[in-house]
Amino acid sequence: MTPERKKKLRLLLRKKAAEELKKEQERKAAERRKIIDQRCGQPKNLDGANEDKLREICKAYHERLFLCESQKWDLEYEVRRRDYEINELNIQVNDLRGKFIKPTLKKVSKYENKFAKLQKKAAEFNFRNQLKTVKKKEFELEDDKEKTTKPGWAAGGPGAAKKEGEEGAHPAEGEATAEEA
Template sequence: MADEDRALTEDEKKARKKADRERKRQEARDAAEKKKRFALTPEKKRKLRLLIMKMATDNLKGEQQKRLEARKNFIEQRLKPLDDLSSMSDAQLKSLCQDLHNQLKATEENRYDFELKVRKQDYDINELTIKINDIKGKFVKPSLKKVSKTEQKLNKIKKPKEDEPNFINMANLKQSTNKFALKEEQAEEEKINFRDQVQLKSAKEHKEEE
């Protein structure tokens, strides 16, 4: 009986191990299927990209339309429609022109004030950014001047390197050595001619003595 119970327990252990393996395999298959279902294939990526681009263009168009409407409303509030000019007298036309001139003058003054305010804000932002970078220890790269590579190459060609031999000086040296060689050859020829002359002179004197 004890052997049968032990055999049964071993069979149960094997069955449990087998069931665990099957369960893990099933879980792995389910996870792979789920991942495959929600994975972004190239086709899904392309469709998602197109959808994002379409949404972005729609948002930009909506913002642009809102800006145009706000600008139109602002202009309509500031610029009131003119009355019938044909029914106005000269004095009324002069007063209307004066009012329009004053309105234009006030608008230009406001525009100048706003531009000056924006410039001051930009300057303050730049100064604060520099201070923050100094505190953090970050170095702002200065704007460097662009230099064309062709100019650098030409400058390198113009400046002879110390290691490279100067072919012009070598050519001059060769020419100078050739000149000296020619002079030496001429001197040797003159020496030979002088000896011949001495020999001829001595031969003539010997004949005269005979």
């Protein structure tokens, strides 16, 4: 087929589809008008009607309105009940299949994820800064220890052990001094 022939066939198909669509719309509109006329009925002639006749017409309209509203309420109830049943059956089908409705996920920027990871790493680095500071010297230089040792005359403070020749010396201390000699 030549390109011109293809183009002509496409054009004819589009025209035919448009005509079919138009006919379908006209048919639906005619059906709608017919149903509305059937449900509403013919309008009553109010010209030249006396008061009693008007009351009867109003009463008939009121009864018709009441009937239509009750039918509408019944139909709405039936629709809600069937929607509920359909939903329950869909849930049962999904349970049997093992497939569940997947929620729609929000789009998240890649850069936000990277930024969050960097912040997490930064928080790990700052962990030491958040610790409580303790003023205890674990690592002292030996020079500092020598400076802090007390001289011999200052070592004997109140409650210090008495020397060898003095009374009341502890026997353990006396033995230690004898072993040294």
